[in-house]
Amino acid sequence: MFDVIKELLDADKNETSECQDWLVQNNSSYEEYYLEENISDKPYRLYRFLTDLEDILDNIADDYDRLKAICPLVRKLLNISYWLQLEYDSPSPDVGWSVKTLYQEPNYPITIQTVAWLPNHASPVHNHAAWGVVGIIQGQENNRFWRRNPTPENPERIELINEKILVPGDIIGFMPDAIHSVETMGDYPTVTFNIYGEADFSRRYQFDPINHTAKNF
Numbered sequence: 556m557f558d559v560i561k562e563l564l565d566a567d568k569n570e571t572s573e574c575q576d577w578l579v580q581n582n583s584s585y586e587e588y589y590l591e592e593n594i595s596d597k598p599y600r601l602y603r604f605l606t607d608l609e610d611i612l613d614n615i616a617d618d619y620d621r622l623k624a625i626c627p628l629v630r631k632l633l634n635i636s637y638w639l640q641l642e643y644d645s646p647s648p649d650v651g652w653s654v655k656t657l658y659q660e661p662n663y664p665i666t667i668q669t670v671a672w673l674p675n676h677a678s679p680v681h682n683h684a685a686w687g688v689v690g691i692i693q694g695q696e697n698n699r700f701w702r703r704n705p706t707p708e709n710p711e712r713i714e715l716i717n718e719k720i721l722v723p724g725d726i727i728g729f730m731p732d733a734i735h736s737v738e739t740m741g742d743y744p745t746v747t748f749n750i751y752g753e754a755d756f757s758r759r760y761q762f763d764p765i766n767h768t769a770k771n772f
């Protein structure tokens with residue numbers, strides 16, 4: 556009996572100690588870090604999150620430092636504001652995905668969306684040319700990380716350097732030049748909570764890793 560309880564405790568310990576937060580650098584390598592859980596009965600309203608976000612953008616210029624400041628707020632928001640986890644549109648059967656915009660304002664560099672994908676759909680390989688934070692609400696996705704590895708013949712050549720399966724509760728921040736592709740997994744739609752800063756469209760690319768080409772999108 557004791558052994559069973561110990562096993563359960565160990566399993567629980569392993570689960571709670573497992574990292575759920577990552578930052579992907581401009582060279583697409585990723586680092587783990589551990590965010591404090593914010594368990595509170597006090598609501599963390601979306602408007603307050605937006606205000607905190609604006610303060611960060613006003614006071615922190617560096618994208619990496621911004622991500623370090625924003626990711627804990629995203630965790631707090633998703634922990635406390637459960638209603639957000641239900642704010643998504645079912646994936647369109649025609650294209651396999653749907654986007655619901657939760658916040659966007661003209662001339663203000665923040666976009667907040669929930670995105671739902673049917674299982675076994677893959678995105679193109681791309682960067683965002685903006686900082687971004689993605690929280691997994693439901694389902695699973697395999698994130699593949701790529702980096703530029705140009706040759707004289709193929710200046711847009713990229714290579715796969717790593718991959719990571721993300722599950723509900725995981726939060727990942729991306730630097731603007733991080734290159735990734737996403738494939739949804741499992742039997743149910745994958746739903747994510749996404750925040751992006753202002754994109755520099757001239758630096759936003761979709762890559763073809765077979766033909767070694769890159770085009771703006």
Ligand SMILES: [Fe+2]
Pocket residue numbers: 681682683735
């Ligand atoms: Fe992406």
